[in-house]
Amino acid sequence: MASVTHSFMKLFRGSSGAPEPSPSTPSKQRLSRRSSGLGELDRYLKSQEGLCILDLGSTSPSNIGYLTGLGHKVYSEDLLIASTDSTLATQDEQGNQVLDSRRFLAENLEYTAAQFDAVLCWNLPDYLDESLVKPVVGRLWSLLKPGGMLLAFFHTRDAGPDAPCYRFHIVNSDTLEMQHIGMKREVRKGPTGAVHTSVGDTFRLQRVFNNRHIENLFRDFASIKFFLARDNIREVLAVR
């Protein structure tokens, strides 16, 4: 049985008062976007059947349909949502607020080593909390088979902190649809058990990687290929 997302399992607890995160609210409008990185990855995906693909974005019916249509097994895990678990908050040795990366990796990305032929990171590194980025990439390296590919998107330096966060849906071999992730709705129970709702901001861009940062981030990978697009997104295809 697949491993369990700890924060979502709080939904099965009674009136414990634990917060109940809910999926972020997607907007209905989608923007079409050509992706050279996806195109190159797609050639690899079509080279054989029965591959294991890990999609780390929001649950996407399109992605699941496209990849299973190619004859592959698809694993879906929304790491960005998982990183919003408030119980991950802790302090480092300097007293700074950070997220507990060890606990995060104990509860997420629990798979056999060298299990995956491809990983779809989308824009995860740009929006993930700083304390989780390197540990997550390190874990992904170990989960990839030798020769396996990882696709990730990074904003260029022209992006501001309010750069919208998107979900990515595969349309065909080199085309994506981008769906803006709007306000997050969170449900919490008060001390009396009454249900309160609050609306939080959408995911904010945490940082802008330059080429050197990206190379450093994927330094354990055998090769990295960059694709620069007109919308100031840098696509990266890393090969273990």
Added chain:
Amino acid sequence: METPKPAEFAHLGKSVIIRGELSGSEDLYVDGQVEGTIELQGNNLIIGPNGQVKANVNAKGVVVQGKLEGNIRASERAELKKSAIAVGDISTQRVAIEDGAYFKGRVDIHKDAKSAAAQPEMVDNKRA
């Protein structure tokens, strides 16, 4: 296969709590809590919007509107509605996932050798 009508199903209301093995030879609608296993080979299961199921499920067709923690083995079709929160693996001939559903796990599409080839079916309510 059309989504079966809940009115024709055996019904577990939202106040019902079951722990153990749940099996039967008719369609079942669960809107309460079930912990254990659900065996409905040849029949359909619907987990209603209030349903909270922590069980591996084996049925002909499975529709999830509430919460499921467990694996789904559906000989024909598995469907996650937009209100679904499902954690576990899905093994089926056809899978339909509405936009807004949360899913964590593996999707494995298998084609029944005895029937015509089945294609994965995506329900993606992206256009208003």
